[in-house]
Every structure is written in C-alpha cells, then in structure tokens.
Amino acid sequence: MFNFFTPRRTLMIAAGALALSGCASMSSPVSIADTLAATPELSTLNSLVVKAGLVNTLKGAGPFTVFAPSNAAFAKVPAKTLEDLGKDPAKLSAVLTYHVIPAKVMAGDVKNNSNVKTVNGANVAVSKAGEFVTVEDGMVQKADIAASNGVVHIIDSVLLPPAR
Numbered sequence: 001m002f003n004f005f006t007p008r009r010t011l012m013i014a015a016g017a018l019a020l021s022g023c024a025s026m027s028s029p030v031s032i033a034d035t036l037a038a039t040p041e042l043s044t045l046n047s048l049v050v051k052a053g054l055v056n057t058l059k060g061a062g063p064f065t066v067f068a069p070s071n072a073a074f075a076k077v078p079a080k081t082l083e084d085l086g087k088d089p090a091k092l093s094a095v096l097t098y099h100v101i102p103a104k105v106m107a108g109d110v111k112n113n114s115n116v117k118t119v120n121g122a123n124v125a126v127s128k129a130g131e132f133v134t135v136e137d138g139m140v141q142k143a144d145i146a147a148s149n150g151v152v153h154i155i156d157s158v159l160l161p162p163a164r
Helices: 007-026 032-038 040-052 055-059 071-075 079-087 089-097
Strands: 064-069 114-117 123-129 132-135 138-147 150-155
Touching: 032 040, 032 055, 032 064, 032 138, 032 150, 040 055, 040 064, 040 071, 040 079, 040 089, 040 150, 064 138, 079 089, 132 150
Parallel strands: 064 150
Antiparallel strands: 114 123, 123 132, 132 138, 138 150
C-alpha cells in the first residue's frame, strides 16, 4: 500500500504552505517609510528621510499622505541647494515635512483648488483637473500607493516651503 503522507512529503507540504503564507503577508501594505525604501524611483527621498531622522515618524500610526518627489524631481534641484539641505537637519526636516499631510488623502478625494495644512505647519495648494492632481507646482505622476499608515503619491517636483 502506498502512503502519500511520508515524513518527507509532509515536511515538503508544510514548507510549501509556509512559503505561500509568507507571500500572502508580503502583499499587505507596509509603512510609508518601508514603501519609500522599497521604491527605486524614491531612493533620493528615502536617503534624505533617513538623514533627517524621519523614518520612525513615517513608520508611525499616521495616517499620512506623502507627496514624494521622484529621483528625477530631485535631479532638477540645484546641487548647491541639496548640499545646503544636507548640512542643515532642521531645514531638511522642514522641507520634507512640507511634503506630508497628517491625513490619508487619496487622489479621488482631492477637491479642486484646496489648501491643506502640512506636518510642517504651512499650507499647500492641491488641485484636481480631470484625472490630473497637482500639489503646488508639482504634478502627481503615480497616485495612491497604499501603505499601512497612509498613502504615497509620487510627484515630479520638490516642494519648498514658504520662508517664515
């Protein structure tokens, strides 16, 4: 008589089930900080978030909406400006928190010509025209990237807060 459930087969079936359950958990959203770290086109933003000490904040409960400048957006910023930001943690944090709204705002939730308060304390202008969403002078290139503590929208510009 053939016994399908030999110890070796049982072990292989259990290992397969464990691997599949691991895949299921990987599909659930991770924090905004983890999303930034895992997205190649946001590597510059991620390195600045690390430098500014904001990783734990963006792993926090939220909810947050992050208008995340792409690497191409940072490439448009003068090198001297980026260098100066890298040397001034307070200013870097002010610029980065200007990209964060303390609420979850999906692209479909954006109302035309709205002002929204950022974590920085200043307001940003958000607008929607058809399917296009803008924040200040930046255009959302990829919207509604879900995270466990909010949402990320990739934008084509780096936003600079107004001088205080």
